[in-house]
Amino acid sequence: MAIVLGTNQYGKAENRVVRIYRETPRHEIHDINVSSALRGDFSSAHLVGDQGNVLPTDTQKHTAYAFAKEKGLVSIEDYGLALATHYVEDIEPVTGARIEIEEFAWERALVDGVEHDHTWLRKGQEVRLAAVTVEGTGADQQVWVVGGLKDLVLLKSTGSEFAGFLQDPYTTLAPTHDRVMATSLTAKWRFSSTDVDWEATYVGVKTILVKRFAEVHSKALQQTLYEMGKAVLEAFGFIAEITFSAPNKHHFVYDLSPFGLENNNEVFHADDRPYGLIQATVTRDDAPDAGPAWVGYTGLV
């Protein structure tokens, strides 16, 4: 038996890059949190403290900011691809690179109803996500792109049931045929192509997720998530699979009967913890291999 180095990766996490395009008076803004991780043979750094193969995380920071200028920063998927490919192709010991990105959306300030050229409000709704993994060079190069969103808080005040469930001696829950259903959605979708209109796809996926959440009469959050995922896959042939993590943000009907008041699903306590947590993937049965697409780095994406 021997003690050996196992899986490892390292990089610079949470570079807060803001890119302004200002070629015309109408500026554009892109605001991201980007992390890079390098994979390869760094065993000498671990085993004997030899940094000869280690590109400093400080260098990765510089590269993240420099690429926002050199390569541009419009679609986070493209920017992530540029960074990941660079590390694998240009830095000798690197055999794989993982780029994870959060993007914060801004909307233009309105002045007398007109969009302002260079002033914005942070939208504050969901955070857009991307995770790009590149391995190998030349003909052997493989690329995985994941898009996504998190912190999209959805609620419906009717059209949701929960009944007919399994019971055991610890079960006291009453079935319900009308409840509030709410979640703070995380969704991530894996592309099977990089020849994608990233912006249109993002808008399209979000639109479908919201639409299906709204219009599916829900017998369980599981069912709603499945319908949401299925609709996304039906709409976008280049999305191989989509995965959800959906806390059931409980809204408990507040008992007002001691005070002589009826509460017909009108007044709720929005509870913090504990919460139900549903996780599910909807996939194509011929989806290409996920490889390291889901092997994360920061826990942010």
Place this chain on the structure above:
Amino acid sequence: MAIVLGTNQYGKAENRVVRIYRETPRHEIHDINVSSALRGDFSSAHLVGDQGNVLPTDTQKHTAYAFAKEKGLVSIEDYGLALATHYVEDIEPVTGARIEIEEFAWERALVDGVEHDHTWLRKGQEVRLAAVTVEGTGADQQVWVVGGLKDLVLLKSTGSEFAGFLQDPYTTLAPTHDRVMATSLTAKWRFSSTDVDWEATYVGVKTILVKRFAEVHSKALQQTLYEMGKAVLEAFGFIAEITFSAPNKHHFVYDLSPFGLENNNEVFHADDRPYGLIQATVTRDDAPDAGPAWVGYTGLV
């Protein structure tokens, strides 16, 4: 010399009340975080542990939820007034009550471009605030209402300078005539009346704040805040004063020169800490006395 009880208050903080109106198929939603604090003679609770004057915080919780049904929950200022007045008028030992509210806005889900009747997305932008203080009963009753917002993140990518400042031996900052200016705005405004269209006023204040942030060519965040506040007071005669707390969310131009790249205010590092913090009040010189209007409770409002 004696040791005595000083100022004190107590209550139930952060009741997460959600109120759905569902009389028609098109539901309405109001989602708040409400805290109540009671003031009065509770010295026997402190000095000898006698709770005879202490209305339990559990009761205050029930009241917050019950009032969302009994009195309704549409405008948070009205709901806060109902709660505060109730405590002062109906609970014998209570001489003053403070109600603090955060409100989380929702927007309707769009299904094929049409607003859905009972499904929403949390907007996620700013949090709306209210703080209501009531003292006394009958002819002696006094009422103070503060409205506000927090977490409104604003940024302009040009139109901001910082130059001509005072220098001392610790000063190394170079003046600039073109910089990114950004803040996460907290603004609170004190009403001199309760005969107010709360909803229209809130929308109006936010609109003015954003407009003036956008259109004022800024020589300092101080100046911009003053212009924002002045415009609000000019527009709403029943607002006595407005106070701002505005962190200067620094966006530092990233030095790309070591890499042979120009950076003409295009690539920034959005830094976390430390940050400049500007606080200022704009007021009328004949504003009525603020009394306990600004005497807080939870630190949330």
Place this chain on the structure above:
Amino acid sequence: MAIVLGTNQYGKAENRVVRIYRETPRHEIHDINVSSALRGDFSSAHLVGDQGNVLPTDTQKHTAYAFAKEKGLVSIEDYGLALATHYVEDIEPVTGARIEIEEFAWERALVDGVEHDHTWLRKGQEVRLAAVTVEGTGADQQVWVVGGLKDLVLLKSTGSEFAGFLQDPYTTLAPTHDRVMATSLTAKWRFSSTDVDWEATYVGVKTILVKRFAEVHSKALQQTLYEMGKAVLEAFGFIAEITFSAPNKHHFVYDLSPFGLENNNEVFHADDRPYGLIQATVTRDDAPDAGPAWVGYTGLV
């Protein structure tokens, strides 16, 4: 009627200064989060954007770090006094300065039971606080020092009651003579002198707070807080008053009766929100005027 500038202050918030003393092999560490705010006549900055009186917040940042070397950083109260006095005495337009500090404690790593010379673990328990305000120069100079702590989480599993309370139609709470009482304590104490052994006093105050929380049989959190404060004032003649903000971190007895299990105060649900919140000050009846001692800046202290 005119619109005018009201109260204002500005500064650099949350400078994360770490000071290592390394004159001997046994290093010392001090780790703080310090904010400075300047008060004075800055009206021209607000009204016309003239920065002539404005010492940049960037300069205040430099000063915070430089003073950690020039003046030293051992007791946060002394370091705060040095900074505040500097601004008032050396920067012409400044008539008042507020310094707020959080301190994070470290304990030495143990290697084979022996304290290590230059390795530490962050203690992680309470955060120590200080707030120093200085106004005026020369014979007119006035100084206020507040010490404190926050995030000290205390719990007792018996020896706490809540009964005999006021009831109204919204009251359903049953009285209890044995409950868990827990809080995350914030306490701040105002010194009436600066001729104080700050380190010994801090340890002494914390020790007394914990001791009295433990040994007072509690009929209410209010009573316990009063006893804690009274003991501190009795022990330290140079503490004029002490103020508490104490959330009642509810531990609800979990109802296990549906499962045929007794629960004699053995299994609890530690709830997040809402929570009772008790605030009280214990003071001397001859305490010197508090002046601006409690006029805050960042909301951190």
Place this chain on the structure above:
Amino acid sequence: MAIVLGTNQYGKAENRVVRIYRETPRHEIHDINVSSALRGDFSSAHLVGDQGNVLPTDTQKHTAYAFAKEKGLVSIEDYGLALATHYVEDIEPVTGARIEIEEFAWERALVDGVEHDHTWLRKGQEVRLAAVTVEGTGADQQVWVVGGLKDLVLLKSTGSEFAGFLQDPYTTLAPTHDRVMATSLTAKWRFSSTDVDWEATYVGVKTILVKRFAEVHSKALQQTLYEMGKAVLEAFGFIAEITFSAPNKHHFVYDLSPFGLENNNEVFHADDRPYGLIQATVTRDDAPDAGPAWVGYTGLV
């Protein structure tokens, strides 16, 4: 091509269970955040909204609290094993269960130097972790137990270098032979046995991690982590592997030269973001298969 359901799991996350043992006047306290996830054939819930196989998350909540009484809550690994085994063995559709636990440590209050029987301070240092996975029943049952900790903040003020690293055109970093090295450590170790003294092992692992962090002269965080992991594996034969996620919490030497001050590693800025992030596993070359041991649920563990 068909769209199908992929991997899925569901449960109740973040049950905040507090267990007091009070058989004698000297009480004991155990304070945890526990999540349970069930795995099995829940496809009908997803595909057609049929809950017949779905044990409600509300039931899982009850079970978590009930088991704290029925089975006891002392070592989180034992408690997790009891819960996971129960779900797999007693709930028909469940083929696998994942229990994730955070534990918050408390220390006894001191009253005149003596430990109090029923009053505690939350220690506040690291959070202890456990993740238990059980699959199958009877002879086919397999069990995986992971222990761990997070938020253990370590710092050494000398004895750390970073030099001899790889350089590319984006590299500007100067090598250093004396720097502050700090991290907020997450470490998780996988047991190859369940016949373990969980409490002694936890203390032992933490002691070794701290000791090696302190005494290894570091040429890189990678090297230090490897030495820490190696020492743990050498000490505990029943630990198969240990994995680290270690942000490099940068302490930048503050440039005081513009103010005529030397800064010989005495004054630092503790920066927030970005940060280096090192992740590595140290393992035995004959470690048993990890199976689903690392397949997470909440993101908390």
